[in-house]
Amino acid sequence: MQVDIILNEYDSPRAMAEQATLAESYGIRAIWSASYATGRDPFLSLAPAAQATSKILLGPLAVSPMELHPLKITQELLTLNELCDGRAIIAVGAGGGVLAAMGIKRSQMVESVRECVEIIRAALTGEDVTYRGDIYTAHQFDARWAKDLPPPQIYVGASQERMSYMATEKADGLMGSDLIPPLIRLTKGWVDEGLARHERTGQPFGVSNFWAWHIKKDKQASRREACRELVLRGILRPRYTEVLLSKEDSDFVQENKGLFWGAFARGAGTIDGAPAHIVDALIEGLSSAGDLDDVDREIERFKQYASLGLTEIAIRVHGNPVDAIKLIGERVVPAVQ
Structure with a gap:
């Protein structure tokens, strides 16, 4: 490769x-x-x-x-x-x-x-x-x-x-x-x-x-950056969320995508209103994030x-x-x- x-x-x-x-x-x-x-x-x-x-x-x-x-x-x-x-x-x-x-x-x-x-x-x-x-x-x-x-x-x-x-x-x-x-x-x-x-x-x-x-030296800085950009990852379409999440969590993302767009628009490092386990699973599945x-x-x-x-x-x-x-x-x- x-x-x-x-x-x-x-x-x-x-x-x-x-x-x-x-x-x-x-x-x-x-x-x-x-x-x-x-x-x-x-x-x-x-x-x-x-x-x-x-x-x-x-x-x-x-x-x-x-x-x-x-x-x-x-x-x-x-x-x-x-x-x-x-x-x-x-x-x-x-x-x-x-x-x-x-x-x-x-x-x-x-x-x-x-x-x-x-x-x-x-x-x-x-x-x-x-x-x-x-x-x-x-x-x-x-x-x-x-x-x-x-x-x-x-x-x-x-x-x-x-x-x-x-x-x-x-x-x-x-x-x-x-x-x-x-x-x-x-x-x-x-x-x-x-x-x-x-x-x-x-x-x-x-x-x-x-x-x-x-990936950065600072794991928290990495997570903030990944959160900000997360909605761009496949635009969080169902063909992504249905693979990476439970049906209930996938439905939550599809019904509340505005939370993710809002974080991107604000340049925010958190996605307010979205459960942490959903955010973490999407970051892990759709990007390379973490520390060295x-x-x-x-x-x-x-x-x-x-x-x-x-x-x-x-x-x-x-x-x-x-x-x-x-x-x-x-x-x-x-x-x-």
Whole structure:
């Protein structure tokens, strides 16, 4: 299993370059720049890192064609790929917070992502792009300037069946989010079936998982951070809570999700009104949290995930990314890669 790092959206491009250089020194496979409505541009943020590094993959996560036209996504991706000499990577998704900030409702999600990937692929041929899809059009786009470099890797953000099948046809890999063992098995089944359907069995195809990392020296600080972010873990959908909790506790979460959203909105380290045993079970099941004595437990978790079919784990660091990268680089990477 390869290890990727997802950086937060608050650090400057200069700081991200330093973090990417550090990650590269540990043999980490990729640095992802998180794309959020409150953050910096996920492509431009990686420009200094592209110049400062030589091996690590670099890319935005996740960009939706509903927030940026696929032709513009292609331009930015190929420009980043040129800056880093063919090391660009991208995750194309259906969108989330950025769309909400723009007041745009998601629609035709699988079709939109499919057409975006097809437009990127068309540009990679080096020929003039003439594309007329059901949703997007791109023509008179010439990317010959980009064809002599190794092509960027294209991942699709996918946690459902149709998107996963489409990814196995069009993309180089997929990235799920907060996938726990039953969902990893389900996703791996979709991947295997899709690759067979599209006659790609045996070809390289990445299966990654966005995973929250809250491990710190201070266990209580870790728990506060994990509490604050907890509602984002799979948006606490029933397919998560029903696995990790009793029916009664799962029903409580579904009926009182506002408590969890409130903690996130306030930046609070506690979820007032939610029983501690529910919060603890969700944190344990949906993230890596605890102190330094808990790192070995998380290594075993990642090894289990690899045995279930993950080829990569994309670790979303919080708080101080330098400390997190050092800890992951020194203890996790040697144990799982």
